[in-house]
Amino acid sequence: MSAFVQYTVQGLAAGGFYALAALGLAVIFGVLGVVNFSHGAVYMLGAVAAAVLLDVLHVHFWVALAVVPILLFLVGVLMERLLIRWLLRLDPLYNFLLTFGLALILVDLVKLRYGVSGLPYERPAGLKGQVVIGGIGLSTYSVFVCLFSLFICGLVWLLLTKTRVGMIVRASTEDADRTRALGINVGRWVTPVFGFGIALAGLAGVMAAPFRAITADMGNNFVIILFAVVVIGGLGSILGAVVAGFLVGLVEAYGQAYAPTFAQVVIFVLMAGVVLFRPAGLFGRDETA
Amino acid sequence: MTHLETGSPAPSEMSESDATAPVPDGRHNTLRWIMLAIGLVAALALPWFVYPPVAMDIAAWALFAISVDLLLGYTGLLSFGHAAFWGSSAYVTGLVAIHWGLPFPVAILGGMVFAMVIAVPIGYLSVRRTGIYFAMVTLAFAQMIYFVANQLGDLTGGENGLQAIPKSFFGIESVETDSFSFYYAAIGLILLGIWAAWRIIHSPFGRVLVAIRDNPARARALGYDVDRYKILAFVLSAGLAGLAGGVFAISHGFASLQELNWTTSGKVVLITVLGGIGTLWGGPLGAAIVVTLEDWLASSGFEGTGIILGSIFVVIVLLFRHGIWGTAQDLLRRLMSSRHDPGD
DSSP states (O other): HHHHHHHHHHHHHHHHHHHHHHHHHHHHHHHHHHOOHHHHHHHHHHHHHHHHHHHOOOOHHHHHHHHHHHHHHHHHHHHHHHHHGGGSSSSSHHHHHHHHHHHHHHHHHHHHHHSSSSOOOOOOOTTEEEEEETTTEEEHHHHHHHHHHHHHHHHHHHHHHHSSSHHHHHHHHHHHHHHHHTTHHHHHHHHHOOOOOOOOHHHHHHTTTTTBBTTTTHHHHHHHHHHHHHHHHTTTTTTHHHHHHHHHHHHHOOOHOOOOOGGGHHHHHHHHHHHHHOOOOSOOOSOOO | OHHHHHHOOOOOGGOOGGGGGGOOOOHHHHHHHHHHHHHHHHHHHHHHOOOOHHHHHHHHHHHHHHHHHHHHTTTTOOOTTHHHHHHHHHHHHHHHHHOOOOOOOHHHHHHHHHHHHHHHHHHHHHSSOHHHHHHHHHHHHHHHHHHHHHOOOOHOOOOOOOOOOOOOOTTTTHHHOOOHHHHHHHHHHHHHHHHHHHHHSSSSSHHHHHHHHHHHHHHTTOOOOHHHHHHHHHHHHHHHHHHHHHHHHHHHHOOOOGGGGHHHHHHHHHHHHHHHHTTTHHHHHHHHHHHHHHHHHHHHHOOOOHHHHHHHHHHHHOOOTHHHHHHHHHHHHHHHHHHOOOTO
């Protein structure tokens, strides 16, 4: 029983990374119609930035948690302004390819600068070791990741449902043309929304820094799992991204615990099942052609 | 219709093809034969000018790109998971050649059949979605194949890959040892694959594919089982990718996980887009450029190949969406139409 709880917490922690990054992917897709292939590379950048900040400027984990997403927000703004923008009116596959190219560039740039071996990152003080809850020892950091990612998801949820900006974002996700027809300047929100989505991926990266091996390639597999997450959740759905993110994290953790040979495969089997029985995704509206 | 398709004002922009060009007149046809002859001569002369193993790489990637273009350019489906077919065929080809010692064309046939067999369920599931979803789903399934190959370490060699794949060719020793002779032994298979792609595109079946690409709803209304056509196109495309992957594995004498990696899927899409989507000739052209470039970068000791390839991708997508062959075609067409202009 205690092992099961431990796997669950591990799964929820891994799911936290997926949920945050997938949330970013979903918001960007909703407003811009862009599937950002460089999302994994941005996640990697977040972790690398945290490691470099700690190593060079001795910036503490808690500070990095706030600073790195802001930096990456600016990176996202630049990406959108300089590149993504020019292809928004065309078939979305073009931006998919463009961001794929960007991912290749980012990964190899980091590889050239920092090599292929992992960068070190010590767990911040206070989050080391274990906490005992109900007689079961759990990794403090895993518990922190679960709670913090849930907290951020909740914050984003409030932002989307309780503020005017959130309403505009939700409305454009639903139907950008009709939102425009109601006199709302959707175009104005495109750049900040893209930056925001990028910042979320970066935040997931910072949180992963003390938890995972920090290498240039750490986002390569991550982004593919993210695609599986949003296919499972329904690409247009923000709630779907979060739920599917945690779900995939859990499936992965249970897979590693009980069927280690095929832990990674299970996720894709889950995706196959969703595509087969509910092509629009668990929370997607049924709009398949 | 998905959210995505309604959001794109010009779906045909993704796939400007000669298949939509007006019916070729006599002169057009002659031009086509001349190009065919040039292509054939180029394929046969290549190892005289390029280091033979590199020439073989160009030929294999050319066919691989054509297999992707068959889906992207002529069916309107971007597969981002074609490494699954290229790579799994590379492994199966290698296994057949190693364990049964069969001549390499037979081994490659085995790999090709395997690629087509796994393409059936992947295609069946993937065609349930279109556009960007199709790309993501194929990508994810390809990654699944990657993990499976990694897990079946006893069979595939795991991280080390499959080593020492023989090039047995009916006892002809020079083929087994000399890469120049091997090129001529294997190029026939590649040309056969390209010919098959050409036949598919110009067959009634190919016309239906183009019709589906341009307007799936109309094709369905005309009574075509759109999904079935797509699955069949997917499986045929996987077969060609498998053929190319098999030749690649035999040529190199090994098959590694790299062949199944998503970067391989990305690279072949890059080659296709660089050459020109829906042009058939673009594949070989793009392959020649990318493979030569990679070879040159590797020999010059530059580690950041991805920076160069990624930059090419960004520039092509931003500025030359019709690719090299497509841009050349556009120029040619403009030149010819201005000459035909009565006011001119």
